Amino acid sequence: GDSVTQMEGPVTLSEEAFLTINCTYTATGYPSLFWYVQYPGEGLQLLLKATKADDKGSNKGFEATYRKETTSFHLEKGSVQVSDSAVYFCALRPPSGYSTLTFGKGTMLLVSP
Amino acid sequence: SAVISQKPSRDICQRGTSLTIQCQVDSQVTMMFWYRQQPGQSLTLIATANQGSEATYESGFVIDKFPISRPNLTFSTLTVSNMSPEDSSIYLCSAERVNTEAFFGQGTRLTVV
Numbered sequence: 253g254d255s256v257t258q259m260e261g262p263v264t265l266s267e268e269a270f271l272t273i274n275c276t277y278t279a280t281g282y283p284s285l286f287w288y289v290q291y292p293g294e295g296l297q298l299l300l301k302a303t304k305a306d307d308k309g310s311n312k313g314f315e316a317t318y319r320k321e322t323t324s325f326h327l328e329k330g331s332v333q334v335s336d337s338a339v340y341f342c343a344l345r346p347p348s349g350y351s352t353l354t355f356g357k358g359t360m361l362l363v364s365p
Numbered sequence: 366s367a368v369i370s371q372k373p374s375r376d377i378c379q380r381g382t383s384l385t386i387q388c389q390v391d392s393q394v395t396m397m398f399w400y401r402q403q404p405g406q407s408l409t410l411i412a413t414a415n416q417g418s419e420a421t422y423e424s425g426f427v428i429d430k431f432p433i434s435r436p437n438l439t440f441s442t443l444t445v446s447n448m449s450p451e452d453s454s455i456y457l458c459s460a461e462r463v464n465t466e467a468f469f470g471q472g473t474r475l476t477v478v
Binding site: 286288293294295296297298301341352353355356357358 | 369371398406407408410413457459466467468469470471472474
């Protein structure tokens with residue numbers, strides 16, 4: 253079945269550091285890929301998405317590129333802020349018909365001043 | 366996008382009792398879902414809430430334990446029945462329209478003592 257694998261956290265960075273959170277997936281065909289963010293005490297919010305190979309999703313300084321050849325969708329940000337501290341979830345939706353999302357386990361990011 | 370209001374935001378309950386969580390969406394949506402997020406874990410889909418009919422449950426979840434209602438396109442409830450400490454978790458409501466991303470409520474943090 254479909255699956256999403258994320259790097260384990262917590263990822264601990266200083267403010268203005270470069271961020272990469274790895275995400276790889278297993279799925280048939282070309283799924284849609286998503287990154288969601290969960291701030292402390294809140295629900296999940298969509299951060300960015302990509303629906304086809306080589307698409308780049310971007311939002312709030314975060315970027316992720318849909319790489320079919322490596323089945324990856326790594327999240328990056330050039331300069332993190334303390335306010336970026338949250339849990340980040342990678343997710344996929346299969347391309348055929350309507351299916352629910354499959355989530356990775358989440359990666360906690362802690363940014364210190 | 367859609368705004369989802371979920372309540373209560375948190376509760377502490379005695380074992381053996383039941384809690385009903387409400388989810389209200391500000392516009393009509395096609396699909397509504399209920400997830401469980403155990404401490405430090407990813408999201409696990411409990412069921413799809415179907416309008417006017419019985420919910421569709423995922424493996425490991427049953428209607429007697431987690432009865433769900435969806436009387437119209439914008440409202441759903443999840444009841445956690447006969448609670449035990451193992452039910453302590455965050456419960457999240459989610460909504461989607463066809464071919465859009467998922468939107469989430471802020472979650473209900475449940476502690477069973």
